[in-house]
Amino acid sequence: MDISVRQQDKKHSTVTVLICFLIAVIEGLDIQAAGIAAAGIREYFGLDSSQLGIFFSAGILGLLPGALLGGRFADRIGRKKVLIWSTAVFAIFTLCTVWVNSFQSLLVVRFLAGAGLGAAMPILITLASEAVSPANRGRAVGLMYCGMPVGAAILSLVASTSFGAEWKNIFYLGGLLPIIVIPIMILFLPESKEYLKAQEKVGTGAAEPQATFKDLFNTQNLARTILIWVSYFFTLMVVYIMLSWLPSLFTELGFTRKEGATAQFYFMVSATIGTVILGMLTDRWKKAYVIILMYGGILAGLFALNMASSLTQMYLASALVGAFVIGCQGVLYAFGSIVYPTEVRGTGVGMASAVGRIGAMLGPTIAGQLLAAGFGAAGVISAAIPCIVISAIFMLILIRRLKA
Structure with missing residues (x-):
């Protein structure tokens, strides 16, 4: 009986992480879509660099209320x-992207698509982490989140084909894939066991009062909430600068658009490897060593x-940045699932993700303004360095407090 139960649990864990991986692949497609379609969208709508930065940020801005x-x-x-x-929300408004005919409506549908995707991300992290034992949460979240760079790398390859040369096809692909995955989720995705146990306690009257936003700021959680928020904010700012602007930064440095797309492909392939390895190290190494390694690698x-x-x-250099920047984001998500207890885990990870999305929203816009002001690619990259230093310091403080 015990063997049968363990096999069933293992099956549920595998199915959960695999389906969450598929959704993360779709997120990677969407994140990369903006950068790859940027040239076509700029020409179609007649945008300048500043407006293009706002376009990048519109989808990221939608992630904020979605995650919350x-x-x-x-x-x-x-x-x-x-x-x-x-x-479903993400799929519908991603498809709408190809049908709008003004800059304003483009921003609206990108915002709403971002809201759907933003709502999904903290749930993916929570489901993956709750599907396994606490000792394997870093690995599970890392394996799930490596779907993001896999999706981005796939889209980089698609962009090099005649199909990907038309920017609207990019968004058709990004909208139709989640529609295919939704029936798979309905049929095969199991609900979180930890969530079901918490609901059983509520039904029997044995549970604590339901957690609220205020619980993130109680005596136990206040310091860790502030520390992880700051780290999420600055790390995701740098992540989305790289995701949105890397091909354009290459052209600013004098390389061709094709060479920029190739650099983005190397960035994403190494990101896939880095995310899995850092996720595994999170479970096996001392947490401080992982933080030092990943932020040192980004710098x-x-x-x-x-x-x-x-x-x-x-x-x-693109491969080196990718391995640690995207891997770092996966580790931060794993930390979010470790920091908070079950009853407030979704809320805690969602709030931290929302705060991180503010940084993610500001990053591409600031990069666009720096480029428009003539600072060039070197100025954008240099501006990212202090953000990484701040994130590393706050994460190390968080680890020290968790030990205490």
């Missing part, structure tokens, strides 16, 4: 239901981008 509400509703009515509905990559003088060096 998605995590909250997931704690109240269930992880699975909210994930299905948020994926090394940013310095390498600034100092590279040949195409080969730029490709290597």
Whole structure:
């Protein structure tokens, strides 16, 4: 009987992480879509660099209320239901992107698509982390989140084909794929066992009062909430600068658009590897060592981008940044699932993700303003360095407090 139960639990864990991986692949497609379609959208709508930065930020801005509400509703009515509905919202408005005919309507549909995707992300993290034992949460979240760079790398390859040359096809692909995944979620995705146990306690009257936003700021959680918010904010700012602007930064440095797309592909392939490895190290190493490694790797990559003088060096620098920037985001999501208890985990991760999305929204806009002001690619990359230093310091403080 015990063996049968363990096998069933393992099956549920595998199915959960796999389906969450598929949704993360779709997120990667969407994040990369904006950067790849940027040239076509700029020409179609007649945008300048500043407006293009606003376009990048519109979808990211939608992630903010989505992450906030998605995590909250997931704690109240269930992880699975909210994930299905948020994926449907994202699919509908991604398809709408190809049908709008003004800059203003483009921003609206990108915002609403971002809201759907933003609601999904904290649920993916929560489901993946709750599907396994606490000792394996870093690995589970890392394996789930490596779907993001996989999706982005796939889209980079699609962009090099005749199909991907038309910017509208990029968004058709991004909208139709989640529609295919939704029935799979309905049929096969199990609800979180930890959530169901918490609901059973509510039904028997044995549960604590339902957690609220205020619980993130009680005596136990206040310091860790502030620390993880700051780290999410500055890390995601740098992540989305790289995701949105890397191909354009290459053209600013004198390389061709095709070479920029190739650099983005190397960025995403190494990001996939880095996310899995860092996720595994989160479970096996001391947490402080993982933080030092990943933020040190990001800084090394940013310095390498600034100092590279040949195409080969730029490709290597892009791969180095990708391995640690995206991997770092996966580790931060894993930390969010470790920091908060079950009853407030969805809310806590959702709020931290929402705060991170503010940084993610501001990053591409600030990069666009720096480029428009003539600071060039080197100025954008240099501006990212202090953000990484601040994030590393706050994460190390958080680890020290968790130990205490």
